Amino acid sequence: MQTYISTTPFGRRTMTLGQIASQATARAMPEEAIANKWHVFQHIREARELLGATDRSLAILNALLSFHRETELAATGELIVWPSNEQLIARANGISPATLRRHLAILVECGLIIRRDSPNGKRFARRSRAGEIEQAYGFDLSPIVARAAEFRDMAEAVQLEKKAFRAARERLTLLRRDIIKMIDAGIEEGVPGNWGKVLQSYQTVISRLPRTASRQLIEDICVDLHGLHSEIHDALETFAKTQNISANESHFERHIQNSKPDSISESKQSSRNKKEASGSVAEIDNVRSLPKRDLPLSIVLDACPNVRDVAQTGEIRHWRDFLAAAELIRTMLGVSPSAWAEAGEAMGEVQAAIALAAIYQRADQINTAGGYLRSLTDKAREGKFSTWPMVMALLRARLDASKPRQMPENTRSESGSGLEVSGSLLKSLRKRKL
Structure with missing residues (x-):
């Protein structure tokens, strides 16, 4: 049939x-x-x-x-x-x-x-x-x-793609971790460089990464991050070598100086006489009388709350976030790259960012932000500038404007703003005001 x-x-x-x-x-x-x-x-x-x-x-x-x-x-x-x-x-x-x-x-x-x-x-x-x-x-x-052979080949291709995707994600994670930690090291160690711009470049690259990304996109981002990683690593390595050479030279110079102790005291005395003759010794002593430790980030943010509005992530948790926000503030205030670079070289990257944040906080009272920053840079070169007075003045202004109600002596807070100041800091502010 x-x-x-x-x-x-x-x-x-x-x-x-x-x-x-x-x-x-x-x-x-x-x-x-x-x-x-x-x-x-x-x-x-x-x-x-x-x-x-x-x-x-x-x-x-x-x-x-x-x-x-x-x-x-x-x-x-x-x-x-x-x-x-x-x-x-x-x-x-x-x-x-x-x-x-x-x-x-x-x-x-x-x-x-x-x-x-x-x-x-x-x-x-x-x-x-x-x-x-x-x-x-x-x-x-x-x-x-x-289609048994076809299905087998397709399964092998999927496995290879998964392996490549996993390797790409691992590379991306390592690059992100290395870049962030190297930037933190550069800021903490005072390595010369425009770290705010570096952070902005990093955030620009990472902003292209969606929640779910393809392997090709991840690999493209890894290529861009690898170039940034090489630049940061080279800068840190060069600075580390320079520090080692300087340490060796200073060690050698100490041996020479110890052989002529009189010349050291004479040099110090001569330098002190010149400063007294120029009338700048009072200003220098005033700067030296300020705290030697660095300003805490929390105090800077309390004094300059407008910086939080500029941050791309909406919050500032580390100095690297603060530097990235400062780079944006620079463009908003119209500060030239040369003025910003000179400020970073004279004050240090973090101190220049604090000064710029203070200028941004008082933007309505300053006509030319770039010119004001250059004047602060000149003072910093002469050793007559510190960010402590600027920050303390802004804090004092916020406290005066808030008119806090009577509270325990050890703590005062600004109503609605979340500003809390310890008793010792409050006494210091009042003393400077008097």
Whole structure:
């Protein structure tokens, strides 16, 4: 008896070119082709994103494969299974009939199975008197055998892509960590350089990174970060070598100076006489009388709260965030790059940023921010400038403007602004005001 193999689906389901291509691939597979259905299913599961399959559709495919008794599927064997919807639902963890139909269609569109529908759409098999299957209507598993090598290659490609993606993310994490810590080291150690601009460049690169990024985008960002990393590392390494050379030279000079102790005292006395003659000794002593420790970041932010509005992240937790905000303030105030570079060279990067933040806080009272910064830079070169008085004056102005109500002696706070000042600092401010 001659049998006919259907090529079109039953009912309103339409035929697509993809289905025709899947059927052609199944017909073209060699007769000796054989595949382990569970090994192929593992490859399909790994490559499901490339195939367009979903988790639910793979659960249904797993159920379909379980209806075939053999583990090794051969091209010459019977590859059609005909389970009912009730049986499929039971083996697919109890999904709804509508979900079953939708995901069966996905398996067909992905070319993982082929529909072999009967004239009335029912699934069944017709057997001979000897018990052999003469005609079966259901789902053809031929693509599992015909495309086994293709699925394996796709799974390997996915694994390689995952490995490359993981390596790219690791590289990105290491570069970000190294750059941030090297910038912190440069700021803390007083390494010459425009660290505010470096931070702004870093933030510009990182801002291109979305929450979920492709491997290509991550690698492109890594290339930009690697260039920035090399520049920062070279600057720190050069400064470290310079410091070592200076330390060796100063050690050698101390031996020479110790051989002529009189010349040292004479030099100091002469220098002191010149300062007294010029009338600058009072100003220098006034600067020296200020605290020797650096200004805490919290006090600077209390004195210059407007800086927080400029920060790109909306908050300032470290000095590097403060320097990045200062770089933005420079452009907003119209301070030239040369004036900013000279201020950083004379005062130090952090002190110049504090001075600029103080200028920004009083922007309505200063006509030319660049000129004012240059005057402060000239004073800093002569040793007559410190950021302590500027910050203390701003704090005192905020305290005077707030008019705090009576509170315990050890603490005063500014209503609504969150400004808290210790008793000792408050006494210091009052003393300077008097």
